[in-house]
Amino acid sequence: MSDESRPSPAQPPLAPAGAPVAAVIPAAGRGVRLGPGAPKALRALNGTPMLIHAVRALAASRHVSLVIVVAPPDGAAEVKSLLDAHELPGSSTDFLVVPGGESRQESVRLGLAALPPEYGVVLVHDAARPLVPVDTVDAVIEAVRDGAPAVVPALPPADTVKEVEPAAEPGAPEPVVATPERARLRAVQTPQGFDRATLLRAHETVTDDVTDDAGMVEKLGLPVVTVPGHEEAFKVTRPLDLVLAEAVLARRRLNDGF
Ligand SMILES: Nc1ccn([C@@H]2O[C@H](COP(=O)(O)OP(=O)(O)OP(=O)(O)O)[C@@H](O)[C@H]2O)c(=O)n1
Numbered sequence: 006m007s008d009e010s011r012p013s014p015a016q017p018p019l020a021p022a023g024a025p026v027a028a029v030i031p032a033a034g035r036g037v038r039l040g041p042g043a044p045k046a047l048r049a050l051n052g053t054p055m056l057i058h059a060v061r062a063l064a065a066s067r068h069v070s071l072v073i074v075v076a077p078p079d080g081a082a083e084v085k086s087l088l089d090a091h092e093l094p095g096s097s098t099d100f101l102v103v104p105g106g107e108s109r110q111e112s113v114r115l116g117l118a119a120l121p122p123e124y125g126v127v128l129v130h131d132a133a134r135p136l137v138p139v140d141t142v143d144a145v146i147e148a149v150r151d152g153a154p155a156v157v158p159a160l161p162p163a164d165t166v167k168e169v170e171p172a173a174e175p176g177a178p179e180p181v182v183a184t185p186e187r188a189r190l191r192a193v194q195t196p197q198g199f200d201r202a203t204l205l206r207a208h209e210t211v212t213d214d215v216t217d218d219a220g221m222v223e224k225l226g227l228p229v230v231t232v233p234g235h236e237e238a239f240k241v242t243r244p245l246d247l248v249l250a251e252a253v254l255a256r257r258r259l260n261d262g263f
């Protein structure tokens with residue numbers, strides 16, 4: 006039998022079951038769309054900084070053993086103090102804080118530069134998604150450990166989506182170019198989960214502007230899969246999102262004393 010016709014041995018999973026999991030939390034954005042104030046990740050939700058909610062959400066997974074927080078460029082010391090002041094009772098998760106960069110992509114890259122070698126699975130989670138449920142975090146981890154190089158939590162859009170020719174002036178009418186078939190569209194959230202080598206390669210090689218890390222893996226030509234997202238994993242972007250986040254926290258307090 007020639008080498009070519011011999012059946013190839015099964016590929017080992019990229020990130021085998023039990024591979025240690027680290028999470029990078031980009032938290033260095035200004036939050037321009039939220040309006041004037043402190044950097045978005047440091048603004049309070051129910052009296053606690055949004056970033057602390059996000060860190061707790063990731064550390065709630067028993068699989069996550071390291072969280073790397075990417076702080077506003079001049080705010081690393083403040084973020085370290087915040088983490089010290091908001092201990093996570095019963096958690097064995099370790100923390101690192103590094104200063105971030107000009108763009109989300111650069112902030113994630115700076116976080117990855119601090120990643121110790123033993124972590125085979127890496128999650129990237131927006132500080133601006135402070136209320137993601139632990140089940141969503143665990144579903145992403147499970148899919149990566151099952152062999153997917155890149156995993157994104159996703160939800161079907163509630164609205165019909167149009168492709169337009171963007172107007173030069175904000176608010177000017179925009180010609181509609183197409184109506185993509187809604188059943189094939191998904192709105193993606195974080196945490197996005199990756200086999201470590203895949204994510205590092207994506208950040209080393211892809212230089213185009215992208216809005217999420219999975220998009221970089223797509224540019225490498227590698228498969229990205231979705232798992233079900235969650236409505237509470239929404240991104241706090243505009244002022245109304247703060248109202249919604251406070252309402253979700255109030256409902257959790259009523260339901261389970263969180
Ligand atoms: N230079 C940047 C820009 C963004 N982020 C992080 O990326 C996540 C998603 O970005 P987004 O919600 O767009 O945050 P901002 O960039 O802060 O928002 P805006 O565009 O309104 O300023 C946030 O957790 C944000 O802190 C980051 O770490 N570094």
Ligand SMILES: C[C@](O)(CO)[C@H](O)COP(=O)(O)O
Nearest residue numbers: 109131193194195216217240
């Ligand atoms: C990564 C992300 O949250 C996935 O939906 C999103 O792409 C971030 O985009 P933003 O424009 O930086 O908020």
